[in-house]
Amino acid sequence: GLKMLLLCEREVINATPGRNVKDATVIIRGDRDAKTGRVQQVIKLCQETGFEKFDFRAKQQDRI
Numbered sequence: 001g002l003k004m005l006l007l008c009e010r011e012v013i014n015a016t017p018g019r020n021v022k023d024a025t026v027i028i029r030g031d032r033d034a035k036t037g038r039v040q041q042v043i044k045l046c047q048e049t050g051f052e053k054f055d056f057r058a059k060q061q062d063r064i
Contacts, residue, residue: 002042006049021050029057 010021026046030039043054 003045003049006045006051010049010051022052024051025053025055026051027055027057029059 013019013021013024028039028042
């Protein structure tokens with residue numbers, strides 16, 4: 001699942017000279033249909049695998 005992907009990503013980042021997982025920024029895109037608390041669960045998993053920086057993105061609704 002997601003935790004395995006995050007662990008793999010952490011290993012790739014940490015194996016790259018001059019890079020560290022603590023300096024990587026995780027971009028999280030929430031969806032209005034996402035269940036309450038899901039974004040918080042994703043952040044918690046990221047933190048458990050060593051990621052500390054987050055950026056949040058949202059798509060604005062087109063105005064007519």
